[in-house]
Amino acid sequence: METRRIIEFPMDKRPRKKPRLTWDMPPPLPPPKVLPAIYCGQEFANGGISNFLYPNNMFYGGFPRYGSPPWRPDDKDGHYVFSIGENLTPRYRILSKMGEGTFGQVLECFDNEKQEVVAIKIVRSINKYREAAMIEIDVLQRLVRHDVGRARCVQIRNWFDYRNHICIVFERLGPSLYDFLRKNSYRSFPVDLVRELGRQILESVAFMHDLQLIHTDLKPENILLVSSECIKVPDYKFLSRSTKNGSYFKNLPKSSAIKLIDFGSTTFENQDHSYVVSTRHYRAPEVILGLGWNHPCDLWSVGCILVELFSGRALFQTHENLEHLAMMERVLGPFPQHMVLRADHRAEKYFRRGARLNWPDGATSRESLRAVWKLPCLPNLIMQHVDHSAGDLIDLLQGLLRYDPAGRLTAREALRHPFFIRDHRRFGYPL
Structure with a gap:
């Protein structure tokens, strides 16, 4: 938080001009209707939730098959144990930890295939949380099919099962x-x-x-x-x-x-x-x-x-x-x-x-x-x-x-x- 005093204008007057913010502007025109994009991942290809059998060379898109770090046990609460900079599957490189909750953790990762930063929710390896994650994926798929403008709810990009952790890939957004x-x-x-x-x-x-x-x-x-x-x-x-x-x-x-x-x-x-x-x-x-x-x-x-x-x-x-x-x-x-x-x-x-x-x-x-x-x-x-x-x-x-x-x-x-x-x-x- 900046602590310097204001010297540009008197203390009892407001500035003559203020920066225009996006929310000061008239509402934008609605986006043109487009067909929903086909997302990567097996669950979007067939329109339903299936048991994700990974890995295969098609999913990796040409990346090294054995690029993941050595296997290590989860912590006592079932959270995935990771290190910054290592891979989460050969496709995603871990950049930072964004948050943690009762469900698991959210990591900021770089998608090597799409060349973009994403957020990945890694669910604890406990059955009730895995089951809840599959229900969430079902909801997210329904939302993405109907949210044509992609302006209302966070967009799911992919999901996969990695070392007994359901991982859901989202677009990277700002702070809450x-x-x-x-x-x-x-x-x-x-x-x-x-x-x-x-x-x-x-x-x-x-x-x-x-x-x-x-x-x-x-x-x-x-x-x-x-x-x-x-x-x-x-x-x-x-x-x-x-x-x-x-x-x-x-x-x-x-x-x-x-x-x-x-x-x-x-x-x-x-x-x-x-x-x-x-x-x-x-x-x-x-x-x-x-x-x-x-x-x-x-x-x-x-x-x-x-x-x-x-x-x-x-x-x-x-x-x-x-x-x-x-x-x-x-x-x-x-x-x-x-x-x-x-x-x-x-x-x-x-x-x-x-x-x-x-x-x-x-x-x-x-x-x-x-x-x-x-x-x-x-x-x-x-x-x-x-x-x-x-x-x-x-x-x-x-x-x-x-x-x-x-x-x-x-x-x-x-x-x-x-x-x-x-x-x-x-x-x-x-x-």
Whole structure:
């Protein structure tokens, strides 16, 4: 983070000209319709998932057959053990480690055949994770067949089974929205950028729902910027007062283009639904109350994400169900009685005699009480961070964060909301 003071213009004035960012420009024309490309890999050739029997000389495309490193055992948790610079099959050279999760690791690799940098998800050599990876490949194949413009979801390039690890090859994208916020000291995005990001998230969710798919794990970590490029701009919230570290600048993405990732938890509508889905902070109330869930749980997550983007902080920062429900009531008001009365037996303990939330009596600590009481109601929260468009944004979020999933906005309905329809675009956005 750059720490020098601004000397180019007075402290109480904004610059006469600002750099034009991609998301300041009018929306681009839709891409021309083209036939889906045929991707490398056996699974794309026959249109289905088959047992991948590798290696063969055709797959290697002329590269040395025995270019892989010597075999070594996995670590105690089933993760693939590697060294930077060695090969992952003769085709892919490992450049760096990009991340790690419960599923396995993501490595940045160079594709010797295509001469491009890719991201490879290497799944742990444990049966349940291998099975989940095969389901994810099925989902990814369905998405790539229908996403003609390739603008909504991360693109699968290939997949293979390597030393008992399912490996999924993706296009290389930029940082996640969460990583961008974190590295930018959790400084919020301007509302005009939130509008462009929100529009794309909802378009992606609508696309998945049209295919009868439910993502179930939408969060800023699973939304990636297409480009890593950013631009440093003055942070006017800090210009009127002195800061300890002199951080008068913040970074903004140069382009708002994003894509959804991580379809390991994606569920087909006709599949059996597990009891609990979604990462805690973005989990819908019907999931916590055990009322069953469907497509609307994704829209609740979108609402939480939008709040985080314009405020810089997660809306519900909690790790416990009762506190989570109390936070919801603090921000959104009391739960509808019909939802409370239908709550699953596992959720009955959160209510007094099945009627009112057992709060604050059920609080586990004073810190928990403070965490709930410091939250403002939704309109006040929005107006703390947003100047223009606040009214439309409040109305949109009240529709996305509606307790009853039957009354919650769908992705298509949200896209038709005035927040996205009205022309709020300005040449200079408020920072």
